[in-house]
Amino acid sequence: MSESANGAGGFPSLALIPKADAKQSMKDFKSDQEVRWCPGCGDYAILAAVQGFLPELGLRKENVVWISGIGCSSRFPYYLNTYGMHSIHGRAPAIATGLATSREDLSVWVVTGDGDALSIGGNHLIHALRRNVNLKILLFNNRIYGLTKGQYSPTSETGKITKSTPMGSLDHPFNPLSVAIGAEASFVARSIDSDRKHLTSVLRAAAAHEGTALVEIYQNCNIFNDGAFEQLKDPAQRDDVTIRLEHGQPIRFGAEGQYGVIRGAHGALDVAEVAKVGEDAVLVHDAHADNPELAFALTRLGDLTSNTHTPIGVFRDIARPVYDRLMSAQMAEAATKQGPGDLASLIRGNDTWSID
Amino acid sequence: MTKQVKQLDRVVIRFAGDSGDGMQLTGDRFTSETATFGNDLSTLPNFPAEIRAPAGTLPGVSSFQLHFADHDILTPGDAPTVLVAMNPAALKANIRDLPRGAEIIVNTDEFSKRAMAKVGYPTSPLEDGSLDAYNVHAIPLTTLTVGALAEFEISKKDAERAKNMFALGLLSWLYHRPTEATVDFLRRKFAKLPVIAEANVAAFKAGWNFGETTDDFAVSYEVAPAKLPSGTYRNITGNLALSYGLVAAGQLADLPVYLGSYPITPASDILHELAKHKNFGVRTFQAEDEIAGIGAALGASFGGALGVTTTSGPGVALKSETIGLAVSLELPLLIVDVQRGGPSTGLPTKTEQSDLLQAMFGRNGEAPVPIVAPQTPSDCFAAAVEAARIALKYRTPVFLLSDGYLANGSEPWRLPETSELPDLRVAFATEPNQENADGTKEFWPYKRDPETLARPWAVPGTPGLEHRIGGIEKADGIGSISYDPANHDLMVRTRQAKVDGIAKDIDPLWVDDATGDAKVLVIGWGSTYGPIAAAVRRVRAAGGKVAQAHLRHLNPFPANTAEVLRSYDKVIVPEMNLGQLALLLRGRFLVDAMSYNQVRGLPFKSEELAHVIREVIESV
Structure with a gap:
């Protein structure tokens, strides 16, 4: 086994996964299937970023598995030349948990959407996060149901006019990253479909994380919810609303870095002009803080649905025991204590009698 | 005083008390003593879904019935010949099942006016003559127990709680049961509380000695060991046998077993049991819900494990979509359904066979799933191995349909030689x-x-x-x-x-047609095997001619099923549902199968079935 060119495959999180013999390229991960998303869909950019990133890990591609649920995003596994399963609506984290906890030699990735992960599959998502199974979950959030043709989703803004809500939706939306942190997630990040460089950096951090990583990817549905993240993409305004989080760095943004994130009232965070409050008042991002308070407060910054003050990057990345490793440790402990299983002795038990 | 000893060929005892009286434990211990002694036996635990239902009430009564004999038997018995009633509720709830002349042992300490009024006895049944048809032994079990434990430094409450062991000691004397194993068991169970352990042992021995000295019991009974086929035996419940079958399947296939499960009565014991056997490479995963349980199992199957999920009817309903996915993916997967009374929550602790059509058809689209059903508690082992064989060889989800009676009931099991078990490697x-x-x-x-x-x-x-x-x-x-x-x-x-x-790869349907000229066939599946076979014996004993067949495979049916069904003028299908197998047989084979159905949460009584069979024989 050789290390990959840049050593990403050397992440401790990937230690048990066999490494590729030769350097890989994007082409190695493209399947022969025709991609069937709508022209202009944000999924294309995410797929390209993932296909471009996977060679960096240097893993044998037969040891990489992509599992998805149902929805536009969930067609993803068909387009990657790895092992894959396009399962049923909402259940991918559960299926992936069974695979990841029985095969430590696999790199298991889940692709899901806002409906798949947060509506029908909400239960599986939160439990995967709290267990900290070695899974990387990419949640494509376009704030709409695409494959069923345009109903509001659990991340749609209240009042949204859709086919199922002609007078506006009544639902209060989920903030996916707040949910994840509330569910004890050990790794929480956000990126944007159109920013390949940033998305790649977040994928790299997720791959390096030991345990469950949740990456929310803002993804444009140009058919049913076009422009949902326009403020974050428009060159004229994106720098004033996008807050790029970097561990250990002051949280500053704006074209000139003129804004900073400061402590507000009641544990909330505020945005201020650095010139007015002074550099010392600007918070330094700490993704590794065990206490989730700062990470959570960052998820609550600004108005989610109008994309004001939107942090992207790694919110939280802490070390916590990984479920599958713990399970393997128990298996090993049992084997040591009880010795190898002997079927005849098991079924015999302690209380038998003989008849001649 | 030398007491008379009588020989009996079989006895049916029912222990009954409050849910907190330890009746299941008492029954288990008596069963264990009986198994060690070498009788054939069959048990029927019957308990409420509530962990501690209100004390002294009818819904709170928990019972354990044991049938043991000097010959091979098939059921836990239609009616108890001995009832141990620890309180008025236990008496009231069970008296209607007793034949006249049965023995009743009651704990008189619990027959206070208030306790009797609580279950609607206006006068004491011990005194008003209402039990004149029975042989009543009125014994102050609690007082005697507390008295026997006077020297122990334990609370009065702890002393009173040992009354079930006093009763067990008395019954052990009455039926000449070996006692060493129970003494050992009590010392093991209360190893951390040696005083409690010794108090229970003392109560158990006091019960035995009471039997030997009291004038109330002039006779004790012997039931000789049964002459069963030679081999090594143990007593086993269905859930335990099924668990061992799953462990064995993994060993025989040389694959890790992965159980994804969510706790549900009466299947949870399988999860508990498999969790103990990690040294066999068995992984157990208690999921967040039924859907995740089967999802994880299917994910593990995709990765090359023998994926298993265990549940009961309501859980199967939740798993349906994933079973459909498994049909489409064509991966091996075992779905163990320990059936209970339905619909909905139904009767969680009672038995029923009403998930057959759910297993057969409960999915969207054309989604065929093979179905295997065990017929006795110990048969759950072989049935689990067979279900795994089909799943692995044909890359398909397979249903294993057990039920609450098989799950908790027990019987002696002649241990298979592991070398005789099939090779499941793929x-x-x-x-x-x-x-x-x-x-x-x-x-x-x-x-x-x-x-x-x-x-x-x-x-x-x-x-x-x-x-x-x-x-x-x-x-x-x-x-x-x-x-x-x-x-x-x-x-x-x-x-x-x-x-x-x-169908080409399973045993043909075997018919037990002793004389070869029966005109009536009785056919069943699953746990009705025992009661049907016992009923057939009764009918034959009186000269009636009847054939019996029992289906282990319900999808597909054995290749000769049509031929078997068409060889008889009448086909009777007894089921603990409203005719689900009968519907399949009629639909598939165009036979005029007659349904006989009960959904009472309890196994059939063989005399009732014998009556039905006799009536049909007479009508031919």
Whole structure:
């Protein structure tokens, strides 16, 4: 086994996964299937970023598995030349948990959407996060149901006019990253479909994380919810609303870095002009803080649905025991204590009698 | 005083008390003593769903029935010949099941006016003559127990709680049971509380001694050991046998077992048991819900494990969509359904056979799933191995339909030699299986074995066989997404043909037609085997002619099923549902099968079935 060119495959999180013999390229991960998303869909950019990133890990591609649920995003596994399963609506984290906890030699990735992960599959998502199974979950959030043709989703803004809500939706939306942190997630990040460089950096951090990583990817549905993240993409305004989080760095943004994130009232965070409050008042991002308070407060910054003050990057990345490793440790402990299983002795038990 | 000893060929005892009185433990211990002694036996625990129902009430009564004999027996007995009633509620709840002349042992300490009024006894049944038809032994079990434990430094409450061991000691004396194992058991169970352990042992011995000295019991009884086929035996419940069957299947297939499960009565014991056997490479995963339980099992199967999920009827309803996915993915998966009374929450702790049609048809689309059903508690072992064999060989989800009676009931089990168990090993795909016109090779995940129609099982980690599968219809062979009409028609028919083809690979339906000229066939499935076989014996003992057949495989049916059914003028189908097997037999074979049904949460009584069979014989 050789290390990959840049050593990403050397992440401790990937230690048990066999490494590729030769350097890989994007082409190695493209399947022969025709991609069937709508022209202009944000999924294309995410797929390209993932296909471009996977060679960096240097893993044998037969040891990489992509599992998805149902929805536009969930067609993803068909387009990657790895092992894959396009399962049923909402259940991918559960299926992936069974695979990841029985095969430590696999790199298991889940692709899901806002409906798949947060509506029908909400239960599986939160439990995967709290267990900290070695899974990387990419949640494509376009704030709409695409494959069923345009109903509001659990991340749609209240009042949204859709086919199922002609007078506006009544639902209060989920903030996916707040949910994840509330569910004890050990790794929480956000990126944007159109920013390949940033998305790649977040994928790299997720791959390096030991345990469950949740990456929310803002993804444009140009058919049913076009422009949902326009403020974050428009060159004229994106720098004033996008807050790029970097561990250990002051949280500053704006074209000139003129804004900073400061402590507000009641544990909330505020945005201020650095010139007015002074550099010392600007918070330094700490993704590794065990206490989730700062990470959570960052998820609550600004108005989610109008994309004001939107942090992207790694919110939280802490070390916590990984479920599958713990399970393997128990298996090993049992084997040591009880010795190898002997079927005849098991079924015999302690209380038998003989008849001649 | 030398007491008279009488020989009996069989006895049915029912221990009954409050849910907190330890009746299940008492029954288990008496069963264990009886098994060690060498009688054949069959047990029927019956308890409420509530952990501690209100004390002294009818819904709170918990009971344990044990039938033991000097010959082979098939059921826990229609009616107890001895009832141990620890309180008025236990007496009231069980008296209607007793034949006249039965023995009743009551704990008089609990027969206060208030306790009797609580269950609607206006006057004491011990004094008002209402029990004159029975042989009543009125014994102050609590007082005697507390008295026997006067020297122990334990609370009065702890002393009173040992009354079940006093009763067990008395019954052990009455039926000449061996006692050493119970003494050992008590010392093990209360190893951390030696005073409590010794108090229980003392109560148990006091009960024995009471029997020997009291004038109340002039006679004790012996039931000689049964002459069963030679071999090594143990007593076993259905859930334990099923658990061992799953462990064995993993060993015989040389695959890790992965159980994804969510706790549900009466299946949880299987999860508890498998969790103890990690040294066999068995992984257990208690999931967040039923859906995740089967999802994780299916994920593990995709990775090359023997995926198993255990549940009961309501859980199967939740798992249906994933079972459909498994049908589409064509991966091995075991779905163990320990059936209970339904619909909805139904009767969680009571037995029923009403999930047959759910197992058969409870999915969207044409989604055939093989079904295997054990017929006795110990048979759960072999049935689990057989279900795993089909799942692995044919790459299909398989239902294993146990039920609450099998799960908790017990019987002696003649241990199989592990060398006699079937080899369940299957080969994973390792090489591309399709050669293209240009000489290149590729892997086609849906290119089937022409014999079994099973597709290759290519597990992640195998180089060159990377492939994507899913719930969308796939093109025959190559396995890509396909919406082609002719392809869908072919795939639906092929999946059905694969399951139908299993009929060639299972034992033919065996018919027990002792004289060879019976005109009436009685056919069942699952746990009704014992009561039906006992009923058939009764009918034959009186000269009646009846044939019996019992289905282990319900999908597909054995290849000779039609021939068997058409060989008889009348076909009776007793079921603990409203005629689910009968519907399948009528629909599949155009036979005028007669249903006989009960859904009382309890196994059939063999005398009732014998009566039905006699009536049909007379009508032919």
